[in-house]
Amino acid sequence: MSLTRKRKKELRRLQHDATELWEHQQQLVGHAANVAREASRQLGNVGREQVLPAVQETYNRHFAPSINRGVKAGREAMDKKVLPAVGGVLGTAMSAWDAANAKRQGLSFTREPAAPVKRGPGIGSIVAIVLGVAAAAGVLYAAWQALRTDDELWVADDPLSAPEA
Structure with missing residues (x-):
């Protein structure tokens, strides 16, 4: 196919413009990644400096007393009701077990x-x-999740060249 000189010149200019646009887009993506990285860092700082202390203070003021009362009540119930009952049941079961063993030992001498x-x-x-x-x-699954490759998360470090026209 034969192109006129004018068309070739227009195509070269279009290819040059496309290459220039591609380079600008690569610079823009790089700048956006830097901005996102800095925003993430700042968000972490705000979380550590502002949010975490407020959450801890609210927890200590509102939730910790209720939780401590519940834990104390649970310990008291365990010490005063559950353990004595379980101890009695286990003691009875062990006595029955010992009696059964003694009976079996007595029978085994006769046979x-x-x-x-x-x-x-x-x-x-x-x-x-x-x-x-x-x-x-669990360890194998965690290792697999950490080591598997995610193509969607990959970002090129070097700018790519524009496609040829």
Whole structure:
């Protein structure tokens, strides 16, 4: 395709204008990133210097006394009602367990020796294994979230060249 000299000149000027516009946009994006960074820093300072003390003061004045009263009441209920009841139940259960063991020991002397009881992992071991697996899964998930790549968050450090016309 043959273009006239005038069209070639117009196309070169248009390409030059497009390249210049592209460079200005890259500078504008860089400046906007600097402004956003500084705004974030200032917001953090205002939060530390103004908001956090106000929130702490309001919490200490309004919420802390109620929470402390609730914790104190819970401790008193635990010490005066729950622990004695649980202690009594556990004491009774242990007495029954001891009596059953004594009875079983008495019976085992009259019969042939019983086969050894096969012991497996107890409930504590199972709970510990489940908690360990859950903790390991949490650590792996957190590591995966931290190390995965997000293409949407990537910003070029160097200005890109304008596309060719």
